[in-house]
Amino acid sequence: MRALVLHPGDSPFDSRWSGTHWDAVLDLGTAGPSTYAEWSNRLRCPVSSLIALRSFDDPSRLRDLLNLARGKVVDDLGLDWWELNCVFFYQQLDQVMLLVRVADELQHCDEVVVSCPGLHARVLQLLLGDPVRIAPRESWPSAGLRIQRYGRVFSNLSFAQLAEICGDKFDPEYSLRRRFAQKATQVKQPVVLFPSAYSNASRMLASYARVLPDQQFLLVATRRSASLFDRPPNVQVVSLAAYANSRRDPAQLSSLLDRWNDVLSQIQHVPEWELLKCAGVLDGFPHLLNTGLAVRDTWLNVLQSHEVTAVFSGDEGNPYVCIPLKLAAARGTPTLSVHHGALDGRFALKHPAAEWIVAKSRMELDYLARCGLDMPHVVLGAPGPHLPKKNPTRHGSDVVFFSEPYELFSGRTEAIYRELLPQLCKLAASSGGKLVLKLHPFESVRERKRRLKKLLSRDELALVEVMSGPLTPALFDRAWFAITVQSTVAMECTLAGIPCFLCDWLSDSLFGYARQFAKFGAGHLLQSSEEIAAIPRILSGYQNSAPPADDLWSPIAPGVLRDILSGVDASAAAAVG
Numbered sequence: 100m101r102a103l104v105l106h107p108g109d110s111p112f113d114s115r116w117s118g119t120h121w122d123a124v125l126d127l128g129t130a131g132p133s134t135y136a137e138w139s140n141r142l143r144c145p146v147s148s149l150i151a152l153r154s155f156d157d158p159s160r161l162r163d164l165l166n167l168a169r170g171k172v173v174d175d176l177g178l179d180w181w182e183l184n185c186v187f188f189y190q191q192l193d194q195v196m197l198l199v200r201v202a203d204e205l206q207h208c209d210e211v212v213v214s215c216p217g218l219h220a221r222v223l224q225l226l227l228g229d230p231v232r233i234a235p236r237e238s239w240p241s242a243g244l245r246i247q248r249y250g251r252v253f254s255n256l257s258f259a260q261l262a263e264i265c266g267d268k269f270d271p272e273y274s275l276r277r278r279f280a281q282k283a284t285q286v287k288q289p290v291v292l293f294p295s296a297y298s299n300a301s302r303m304l305a306s307y308a309r310v311l312p313d314q315q316f317l318l319v320a321t322r323r324s325a326s327l328f329d330r331p332p333n334v335q336v337v338s339l340a341a342y343a344n345s346r347r348d349p350a351q352l353s354s355l356l357d358r359w360n361d362v363l364s365q366i367q368h369v370p371e372w373e374l375l376k377c378a379g380v381l382d383g384f385p386h387l388l389n390t391g392l393a394v395r396d397t398w399l400n401v402l403q404s405h406e407v408t409a410v411f412s413g414d415e416g417n418p419y420v421c422i423p424l425k426l427a428a429a430r431g432t433p434t435l436s437v438h439h440g441a442l443d444g445r446f447a448l449k450h451p452a453a454e455w456i457v458a459k460s461r462m463e464l465d466y467l468a469r470c471g472l473d474m475p476h477v478v479l480g481a482p483g484p485h486l487p488k489k490n491p492t493r494h495g496s497d498v499v500f501f502s503e504p505y506e507l508f509s510g511r512t513e514a515i516y517r518e519l520l521p522q523l524c525k526l527a528a529s530s531g532g533k534l535v536l537k538l539h540p541f542e543s544v545r546e547r548k549r550r551l552k553k554l555l556s557r558d559e560l561a562l563v564e565v566m567s568g569p570l571t572p573a574l575f576d577r578a579w580f581a582i583t584v585q586s587t588v589a590m591e592c593t594l595a596g597i598p599c600f601l602c603d604w605l606s607d608s609l610f611g612y613a614r615q616f617a618k619f620g621a622g623h624l625l626q627s628s629e630e631i632a633a634i635p636r637i638l639s640g641y642q643n644s645a646p647p648a649d650d651l652w653s654p655i656a657p658g659v660l661r662d663i664l665s666g667v668d669a670s671a672a673a674a675v676g
Contacts, residue, residue: 480655
């Protein structure tokens with residue numbers, strides 16, 4: 100019996116497999132059932148996806164595994180460096196959990212061919228031994244083809260994006276960027292610190308700043324993109340690089356590395372951890388630790404340079420944004436955190452860094468309770484009524500597809516587009532409208548247009564309009580209906596009175612975003628691509644009755660926000676939730 104394990108970047112129809120018969124194909128990527136049915140028919144063997152092996156209790160099992168190292172690599176300031184950096188490893192650990200199940204199904208194979216090297220190949224070799232082999236080097240793309248591939252990737256990025264990527268990769272400690280960073284204007288009055296790494300988080304924090312126009316805020320951006328947002332007058336923006344210095348404490352690093360080595364020796368009896376270690380995944384932790392200490396010292400400079408009365412974060416999942424929360428909490432400074440999207444499943448895997456978590460809606464409040472958070476420390480309150488309002492005169496004819504950067508989570512973008520876009524073009528044509536492909540900030544207009552030319556006919560391309568940038572009322576006014584996989588826009592569309600459909604068969608069941616949206620009326624679940632054709636019939640019986648306002652967006656009272664940021668009467672504020 101011969102099985103092919105297929106990397107998300109590879110195809111089962113590559114020329115290197117020409118003439119090869121497989122008894123089973125396992126896709127490490129994510130596509131729809133119709134894609135796998137087509138593959139199975141052409142290959143004359145069963146084709147399945149790794150994600151199909153997910154179990155209902157995977158989030159709790161993953162959290163238990165991550166907890167094994169918590170509290171064991173703690174520095175002199177009380178920062179738990181595994182807690183901070185486990186975000187870089189949970190996806191690999193999740194994959195290892197699934198591969199352990201795969202091994203049970205592949206153990207009787209005479210040969211298991213993995214299409215390219217990497218974590219999956221190493222783990223399967225550790226689990227199965229001799230039957231596993233990696234496709235030979237000569238079958239991989241040539242150096243010239245690889246250069247062309249990287250060239251296409253870089254051509255889709257602006258100079259500013261390339262500079263930011265290079266900075267993150269080659270100057271994570273701000274050793275170079277600090278020399279060019281503009282120094283912060285001295286803020287004489289007390290400030291609330293906004294640490295931010297992304298523009299989406301900065302926009303959310305700025306919305307809360309508008310709730311308290313008399314309060315001064317200092318947004319410190321860890322990356323340039325975090326400074327790109329519409330700034331209210333009471334928010335000053337500066338780069339974290341402006342506070343960096345070259346001082347290092349080698350003794351602190353050495354002590355923490357000793358503790359990390361103790362952790363590795365203590366958890367070797369846990370199969371998933373041992374596989375991670377033997378596969379080399381944990382080899383990068385010392386580098387993360389070294390970088391993290393430098394960033395920690397930079398944040399200390401921020402806190403020492405200003406009179407910071409509170410720290411308010413827009414993304415706890417980013418360790419460099421999480422560090423100032425923990426440093427401030429250790430000083431007794433009030434700390435508050437909100438997620439820039441509708442939901443954050445990482446709270447199912449980690450402990451909150453902030454003392455108070457803000458839920459923007461009852462939907463999010465319910466989700467955080469399911470994640471196991473200590474609910475007395477969760478406050479209900481969104482940053483004001485800035486979401487789109489219903490337009491009673493709207494008679495849109497466009498189909499709006501909110502795309503996502505599927506590649507970041509092993510999604511097969513071409514397969515997903517091929518499954519969805521022709522059907523959506525047909526519906527748009529039937530209504531006399533356009534198919535608007537609204538891109539996520541992480542997607543490239545140029546790259547997506549290139550894909551569309553490969554996948555769609557000339558008539559279909561004439562119907563498609565690719566859009567990027569923030570949402571606008573004009574886009575909502577044009578919409579007949581919206582469709583996405585599990586994006587936050589499902590909530591925004593619902594509040595604007597636009598029917599939204601969720602492709603549940605493509606969603607990641609680890610965090611269950613799509614089903615949580617549907618539970619609170621923020622979208623209608625579709626279980627397969629075949630159901631897209633039924634959307635007009637579903638819409639004919641659609642009742643434009645949005646769920647209660649607090650279910651999807653509950654604005655915070657200025658007094659409540661002020662109390663939490665000042666540390667006054669926090670228990671009364673919590674009672675609001």
